[in-house]
Amino acid sequence: MEKTKCLSCGEPVSGRIDKKFCSDYCRSTYNNRLNSQSNKIVRNINNKLKKNYRILKSINTDQKTKTTREKLIEKGFDFKYITNLYTTKNGRVYYFVYDQGYLPLEDDFYALVKRDK
């Protein structure tokens, strides 16, 4: 019968069959590593969202304005990162990054809006 190997250091684990780590030290090392990886992912995405937010805010200085896809991309806007969608009664979809939103229009134009409240 093959012995279970520690998920952290790869050494054989003795004791209970469902044990995954050879020691508490290995367990916490493993978990810390996992946590720091997922923290990194969260941090990277948060940074993308913050950047998108800053860009929208810098263009949309009042309540609403119009811009182009080119201008957004030039400033580094990343269309993959939004926080929520808002669909109007007539089926138009606004993409929001926090309270700053955009609506794709024709010919690569975008309407920028700020949600009040």
Ligand SMILES: [Zn+2]
């Ligand atoms: Zn170990």
